[in-house]
Amino acid sequence: MNPSTVSLTDVKQMRALAHPLRLRILGELRAGGPSTAGRLGDLVDEAPGTLSYHLGKLAQFGFVEEAPELSTDRRERWWRALHEYTAIPSTSDADSAAETVAIAALRHRVVDVYAATLHQSVDASTELTADWSAAGTSADTLAHLTAAQLAEASAELGAVLEKWHAASNATGEGAEPVQLIVHAFRRP
Structure with missing residues (x-):
């Protein structure tokens, strides 16, 4: 869905x-x-x-x-x-x-x-x-891309969000709310 x-x-x-x-x-x-x-x-x-x-x-x-x-x-x-x-x-x-x-x-x-x-x-x-603490991440990277490459990277990141949204099961054993936040932008 x-x-x-x-x-x-x-x-x-x-x-x-x-x-x-x-x-x-x-x-x-x-x-x-x-x-x-x-x-x-x-x-x-x-x-x-x-x-x-x-x-x-x-x-x-x-x-x-x-x-x-x-x-x-x-x-x-x-x-x-x-x-x-x-x-x-x-x-x-x-x-x-x-x-x-x-x-x-x-x-x-x-x-x-x-x-x-x-x-x-x-x-x-x-x-x-400890398992929940170790499971999360916060990271960034600097890449030198064209506008087309940034658009491609944004689409790929969007697909990752969609994948995990689709896999979400609020009633699954051990499942807790997790927020995935993505930003991809031209550095000012």
Whole structure:
């Protein structure tokens, strides 16, 4: 099964998602499945009222939806992510200066979320068993490539992500959530 992806094409949609808390909420719903504002509040250390507002904004722009079938009473509101992935266009695909700014702002916020996640993983690594601690990696390399070679390397890295996403089994014995983060870019 191919994962579902939302492709961003609207500046307002990009601006709405560029909020750091909204990115975290969407990430938590994607990783952990449906949740309530109260449960999400415990995960991201925010008040349920604040989360309800941001969940409403995410719903307005098509990132999440309510999941009323999960409610146990009329006051409980459950939410779920509508897609597994978000495709952010390249700034070279922008049709206007406003779109270029919106794409760059969103990409900055995504990098911030990745950095925060990496920092959290370093902090949590002291609590991991030896096998989990040794299994992870963080590495980089510098290569001198053409734009075509970089595109090829990016496609290969994308295929690695797809391979391990397809092999994922949340209910498998010993399986834990693992985040694979890839970046390939021309060095500034």
